[in-house]
Amino acid sequence: MHFPFERRVVSSGAGRPNIEFSESSERSKRRKTQELRENVPLEELTYATQMSLRASGNTAAAEIVKDISKIPSQAGVFQKALKEIETPSAKKHSPSEALALFIEADLTKKQWELLHASNKTLYPCYSTLKNAKGQCYPDEQYISVTENSFEVKLQGLLNHTSSRLSLYIDEILTTLTKPEQQNLEMYYKWGCDGSQQDKFKQKFENAENSDSNVFMSSLVPVRLFLNIEGNQKLLWQNPSPSSPRFCRPIRARFIRETNETTKEEINYIEKQIGELTKSEYITTDSNIVLIKHTLFPTMVDGKVCNAATETSSSMRCYICQATSKTFNNLDKRNEENPASFKFGMSPLHLRIRCFETILHLSYKLPLKTWQARTTEEKKVVSDRKAEIQSKMKEELGLLVDIPKAGSGNTARRFFENVDIVSKITGVDKTLIYRFKVIIETVTSGHSVDLNLFAAYTEETARKYVSKYNWYPMTPTVHKLLIHGKTIMEHALLPIGQLSEEAAEARNKHFRDYRQNFARKFSRTQCNKDVLNRLLLSSDPFFSSSRKIPVKKSEPFCPETLHMLKVDNMVDLQEIEGADETLDNSD
DSSP states (O other): OOOSSOOOBSOOSSSSOOBOGGGSOHHHHHHHHHHHHHHSOHHHHHHHHHHHHHHTTOHHHHHHHHHHHHOGGGHHHHHHHHHHHHSOOOOOOOHHHHHHHHHHTTOOHHHHHHHHHHOTTTSOOHHHHHHHHGGGSOOGGGEEEOSSEEEEOHHHHHHHHHHHHHHHTHHHHTTSOHHHHTOEEEEEEEEEEEEEOOOOSOOOSSTTOOOSEEEEEEEEEEEEEEEETTEEEEEEEOSOTTOGGGOEEEEEESSOOOHHHHHHHHHHHHHHHHTOOOEEEEOTTSOEEEEEEEEEOOSOOHHHHHHHTTOOOTTBOTTTOOBTTTTTOTTOOOOOOGGGGGGOOOHHHHHHHHHHHHHHHHHTTTTTSSOOOSHHHHHHHHHHHHHHHHHHHHHHOOOOSSOOSOHHHHHHHHHHOHHHHHHHHOOOHHHHHHHHHHHHHHHTSSOBOHHHHHHHHHHHHHHHHHHHTTSOOOHHHHHHHHHHHHHHHHOSSOGGGGOSHHHHHHHHHHHHHHHHSSOSSOHHHHHHHHHHHHHHHTOHHHHHHSOOOOOOOOOOOHHHHHHBOOSSHHHHHHHHTOOOOOOTTO
16 A cells, blocks of 8 residues: 655654654644653743754744743734734725726626625725715716716816826926926817617607617827927827727717718817817926817718718718729829818728728629629629638638628738638738738837838739729728828828727727616616716726736738837837737727
8 A cells, every 4th residue: 555655763663663753743742742841841941942943043933932931921912913924914995996996897886885895894885986986077067968968068078187197197297397387288089970779768858869879979188298399298198099998978969970960060079179278287296287188080980081071972082082983093193182181091990991892802803893783793793792701701700791890800800811811702812911011000009101101002002903903992992092191191190099999999888888887767867877987987097097908919010010110129029019909898
């Protein structure tokens, strides 16, 4: 029989073998030391223990024995200190720490009360959180809520946003001179977008109203810097400008998105922008900081751009007013409208539209015509589409050309598998790869060498026309390849930082907060709760303090790195392992 351990035998012979003292049981130890304890005084035993410890090199232990032997009543103090070291007591969360946890975990009031009940020494009561929440909302004078809408006046929203962000970087602001503290400027991106919503059973006072659609405008702070005579010194940069955690609501109305409502919303916001004044913030050393606000309307999609520029057709370029019939004529260029450059590039929709262009082009490859007119031609296209959809699902696990949420992620995976996509669609592999490089460059969030970018897009456009001249470019592809350089020249920030992704993700949050975090007994109170939750989850102080989730992604293509402007090798290493900042799961 094999035993897991073997006792050391001190002596051999008949009877039970002797075991070393250290390996004996408690009962055996008491028996072996009984005679010693009965015949030797305690003082001598203690002193002998002290000297033995010192002789073996355990000086600290010897001193403890010496101290305890002098004042036996202090033994309890030593015991208590030892237990505190072994089991350190948890410190109660401060109001800010508790609220940060509340926001990050996306908890409800009921869930927090359960946490508080389970450990009152660690989690403060909900009333403490409620008081801390009050600091995350602008002044009530700027807020208006009805059963059909909610709004935060732009001046009040920017005052609060800049104040909370200044609180986060207060230590930096206190190091500035007084003239510098009067010349700060904040860049924002803003936009508007419509989305469908679930219809609630609550009645409207006006029976004609409906909550099946919501049209919402929002903004994201991007950069805070010192601006003196055109010289800029960066003080704060949004760590994830495409994250909805920085997306702040301006106004939301239960109306359908149309050209008229879009133009009305843009004019309404731009009027407020024209009336903006500088915001004040008082630092901890009692100095006044003044912050100027500059907003860029880049969180938009093609529909908003067409409505704002009064472009009547979706197949017409809103920048140069060229039509699809002339897109492939690269030698003919219409005059560009400078006012349209302010809308940026819409990087999220740019990727999706390029993905759709390649997909729809592949459907027409057997015909090599733009439109399928006859019954036979339509059947060929239909069969080809079904074949490609089946292969995409089988080989890549993608459901393509099916109306659903999450098309942005489908497009990403589409361009990550250039070889397989080219094999399935039959579209030229080099062309698909070049689209991937251009999209990576635009969405990188870094500055771009515009001359290299223009040369690359020009060559891509000519390759497209030489191979597929029978299939006109879409307006988005035309904008990217023909007007991309000019748009980026007029942008004061890297075009990738001006993406509309945050606003698109916020539509999902609106539905979630309305369903799960709002009271249902009143439409007005329901909208109030949704607004508060949107403001709370986008508070710049907590959003800047949170640890950004690390996401794995493929490194950029060599051609992309070649076109990016990199100041030093550290930046290059960061770019090569860079992750996109999209945080739609937030």
